[in-house]
Amino acid sequence: MMEIALLGNPNTGKTSLFNTLTGSYEYVGNWSGVTVEKKIGTFKNNQDRLIDLPGIYTLSPLSKDEGVVTNFFLHESFDQILNIVDASQMERNLQLTLQLIEYNKPLVIGLNMVDVATNRGIRVDTEKLSSILRIPVVPVIARTGKGSEQLASIVTDQVKTLPKKNTIDYGSAIEDGILKLEAMLKGEDKHSIRWLALQLFEGNTYVREYLSNFIVESEIDHLVNSTRETVRQKENGKSLDQLIFLKRKETIQQIVKEVSEKKEGTKAPLSEKIDAIVTNKILGLPIFLTLMYLMFMLTFDWLGFPLSDVLDGIIAGPISSGIERFLDFAGASSFIRSLLLDGVVAGVGGVLVFVPQIFILFFFISLLEDSGYMARVALVMDRLMEAVGLNGKAFIPMMIGFGCNVPGIMAARTIETPKERLLTILLTPLMSCSARLPVYALFVGAFFLQHKALIVLSLYVLGIIVALILAKLFSLTILKGETSIFVIELPPYRLPNFGALWKSTWDKGKSFVKKAGTFIFAGSVFIWLLSYMGPTGLDVAMDDSFLAAIGGALAPLLAPIGFASWQAGASLLTGFLAKEAIISTMNIIYYVPNEAGLQGLLVDYFSPLAAYSFMVFILLYIPCLATVATVYKETGSKKWTVFSVAYALGIAYLLSFIIFQGGKLLGLA
Structure with a gap:
């Protein structure tokens, strides 16, 4: 029996997909934070378990519910990840996806809301996206269940391959910092060293606390400070977390450019016209x-x-x-x-x-x-x-x-x-x-x-x-x-x-x-x-x-x-x-x-x-x-x-x- 973690941004249809795949029902709402603790269901077609984690934008937590995910990644045992991505908002969603790839667990993407993307004139080439990221990508419509059976079949398949190379080159300063952390841990850690290092450099306090079990605080401080100073000198004064964000953003923009196209002259969605009224300063x-x-x-x-x-x-x-x-x-x-x-x-x-x-x-x-x-x-x-x-x-x-x-x-x-x-x-x-x-x-x-x-x-x-x-x-x-x-x-x-x-x-x-x-x-x-x-x-x-x-x-x-x-x-x-x-x-x-x-x-x-x-x-x-x-x-x-x-x-x-x-x-x- 496999344990599969379900992750995605808020409002991507993650909990709806959970209900469709497991036949279970969990509370569904259209805002961040409805799911504040992990929820577990069993797939309809086998006994593998799906763990619905809070909707988050990043693995570097700002709020308590985002901290639930980091703690889960650090301390819980699971086999692979199902990442749900909104096809109409790929540029924002892929920020989390790249961090999940860095975690180096078998990963499958459920590309949801392809119908919404189509209505907005957006077409996504799922095969090309899969080829670039080196992971399976399955288009789905979680609300109706379309594509969910194929997704369930792929995600519960025992044979999974990991990405064969790093998706992003963060530059010599950060890459050297990653190698230094690897040398400091000396093979003692069970997690991806690359992921731990990047989360540490981004300021993830949960990861820092975890690493203090293996490395003394002063050595962690020295690694972060020396890497930060090297980045500042080599990257025109950029901060450590800023450089990581910008490198991911550049990669995402290139991916989106290659795998999606938008028809010119597409009319504004009806929701935007309704929002002009219901969110109006006076009428709202x-x-x-x-x-x-x-x-x-x-x-x-x-x-x-x-x-x-x-x-x-x-x-x-x-x-x-x-x-x-x-x-x-x-x-x-x-x-x-x-x-x-x-x-x-x-x-x-x-x-x-x-x-x-x-x-x-x-x-x-x-x-x-x-x-x-x-x-x-x-x-x-x-x-x-x-x-x-x-x-x-x-x-x-x-x-x-x-x-x-x-x-x-x-x-x-x-x-x-x-x-x-x-x-x-x-x-x-x-x-x-x-x-x-x-x-x-x-x-x-x-x-x-x-x-x-x-x-x-x-x-x-x-x-x-x-x-x-x-x-x-x-x-x-x-x-x-x-x-x-x-x-x-x-x-x-x-x-x-x-x-x-x-x-x-x-x-x-x-x-x-x-x-x-x-x-x-x-x-x-x-x-x-x-x-x-x-x-x-x-x-x-x-x-x-x-x-x-x-x-x-x-x-x-x-x-x-x-x-x-x-x-x-x-x-x-x-x-x-x-x-x-x-x-x-x-x-x-x-x-x-x-x-x-x-x-x-x-x-x-x-x-x-x-x-x-x-x-x-x-x-x-x-x-x-x-x-x-x-x-x-x-x-x-x-x-x-x-x-x-x-x-x-x-x-x-x-x-x-x-x-x-x-x-x-x-x-x-």
Whole structure:
């Protein structure tokens, strides 16, 4: 069984090719950094394994996810490399290809997006490219699977030949430096000495650290400094890494000139015409907000609520009645009946009714991602992000955070500078994740029936605005530093494949269903037990339960922000474990058999103003337990983890206070 590493630039269709070759599904998006850790699948036609590594532009890492690749090359064992190259962007893509050739492992190129290149009037001679590089080159269209079988057959072939000579002559100074490193290692290393030397000269810190296991630091410094000085003298003052880049660039330009031709008079691609509108300085942001509004209208008004009502009717009707009849037949005790009906069915069922809305939202987010639009959103937001001490790349983890804050925080690994990476990690939990969506759906259905989409959109926008304001504040105070330059490649617009679109939606939504069936189930049982027991014994009145006592301790603190009840306090506490648990807690607390649904009962406990204040508090207050754990894992700091919890709680209370008390002054209470 062979281990094959899959590498390529971001937006070359690498993960789509991974799915096609292995039959597996991994998250696909049109920006750098979606894949932040290696993912492994098995080829359809044999047992060889394909390892999907992060999309990178170079093997000399700038960000954490690029460091994953270097560490993999240095410390993991694998047999060969599959490099996916965008046929329409060869000059940029071949920078990585030449570095992979220097690594001196068997290598195959999958030349992807030949259809896009053809539409742009570009024709690539794959046989000539293969001849020049001395490696197999297979044209493919990863999105449709065309050419993938031939590629799989070639890449899993056990017989591979390595390039017979070096592709690039870097000049006598660097070539001498490579020979000196070879003499210093004295055959002790298992990797290509040429690759190690070039990466060292380019400033790859991971390679330098690796070499320090074989060579003392002072000798490494002397080699690098002497080579740098020789290059400066012989190459008119050029720096070491600059010369390496220029030599590769000259080689690539010559290769591209020989293997590709472009028809004159080719019309500008349609995507460029669309981009002139959707990334326009004035129109870009309103277009994004309009699309978000339409998405929420579909989620809450046109599709989501009717489907949720149908599911609610099924759970509250046939399912509940069926369980009740079974319990009667089995002669279950009153304790078991109450546990199952008042605890499990009310708690878990109250969360599951929102599954249609969750899946509809994820479907349209996946549609925007797979079509290529989300990369444009990052570009549009860059102007705002730059003003607050970040850049457009930081908005990508935040957008991922709309689905779940945990992968959003992990996606911050793609950000190069430590200051911006930490800032993004701290702010991403302010993005409204899908777990908060059931809370919004519950309250807008009860209090804002005519303006559901607008109210929910206001919460998402509020989270972004608060994040931008705090980014500016933190950048000026606790996290000072320079803002990096934002560079992003805009992929061509694509009509998403429905199968991939459904898999993407299911991949995002299944965690919600899984959580309802496991974590929320266990939480509902625990919450019900707290409501069933009290200081005086079992089967007590709800107001005399342990749950009421716990929530009641928080009620005075919540009075200034509009919801001074033990029920609200108890719900907020369980929300720290998972935001969906707020719904299951409320269903258990407010559950009254054969009475109005939860939305009908809430109007007795909340005013519309208090309801909006409550939703704002849910949006901003402490992240869930999984998010807090991820913040700690990514920062490695207890201080920043505690800070992320404390500042979010403070901001949530302050804004809810302003909204509720300000609304009262305006006569809205």
